Amino acid sequence: ETGVTQTPRHLVMGMTNKKSLKCEQHLGHNAMYWYKQSAKKPLELMFVYSLEERVENNSVPSRFSPECPNSSHLFLHLHTLQPEDSALYLCASSQAASGNYNEQFFGPGTRLTVL
């Protein structure tokens, strides 16, 4: 595997289900991100992990719970979602450096549909 991978690619869930999205990066990066992409909206940054610590949480509802067990893996645990949470969820990674910013590399995304 190369780059950033995400599983599953598609997910349909009911509002009472619990599911998890998985992201894995094979680039040796030390920062990982979750984004939400809804139709006709700019990308919304949800969470940022740098060196496995959460450094950013952009007012995301608690029904979304991230987990970063190591620098290569990132999870997004989903619980009691709403239909408006249906979107493309993108994972990205980068080599974060203090006072600088490097390009992010993205996975293919998980297309989530909440019924």
Place this chain on the structure above:
Amino acid sequence: AQKVTQAQTEISVVEKEDVTLDCVYETRDTTYYLFWYKQPPSGELVFLIRRNSFDEQNEISGRYSWNFQKSTSSFNFTITASQVVDSAVYFCALSEMDSNYQLIWGAGTKLIIKP
């Protein structure tokens, strides 16, 4: 006010035409970075270019070229002799110290290249 504005929601051209995608940004930082990403129908965001605020030289990469003008706060992207494979949504993004170097995204421009 939006920090990154991509005023063109959708552009449609015939193959082999040149096309320019506009990006206007807003920042008070003197050090910042600008990016372009491509999102084909498969969903994965593909990094195209990063430019820092101190480098106003235009960049050319094959059929792609970028025009960075600090005087007008613009970072426009031109595709020469467009091809059907160029059809995608293109995003411009800004990274600045004020925002802790997180990417601030434009809304994207959908480019349709007709055969």
